[in-house]
Amino acid sequence: MVPTVRFGTELPRLRRPQIPPASWPDELDERTVTPTPITPEVAVAPGDVVLLCEQDYQHGSGPLRLRIVCVRLDLSLWYDGQWVWLEGIELNPDGRAGRFRQVLARVAALPPSKV
DSSP states (O other), rough: OOOOOOOOOOOOOOOOOOOOOOGGGGGOOGOOOOOHHHHHHBBOTTOEEEEGGGGGSSSSOEEEEEEEEEEEOOOOOOGGSEEEEEEEEEOTTOOOHHHHHEEEEEEEOOOOOOO
């Protein structure tokens, strides 16, 4: 079986964890540094409708209206808290429900958490 390869979709680059300087280089190496996961803080919940511009989400083109079904914060720790996985139903321009979508959305484009 040959895996499917998608072209034209670029995901955010992952950064390597920053290693603090050590006074004794022999004492600290990459295996002893554990990166701290960053969980994004967003105020979207199931049932909310969000409007995303094309540059604010991955895995699609054009503006997107999405009725949220699930926010996947558990997967978002790999994107330095800058992106969050959203699952939902795409809404057509007339407001009718379309297909199910999974998108990687920019946290800055979503309403902030009210903590």
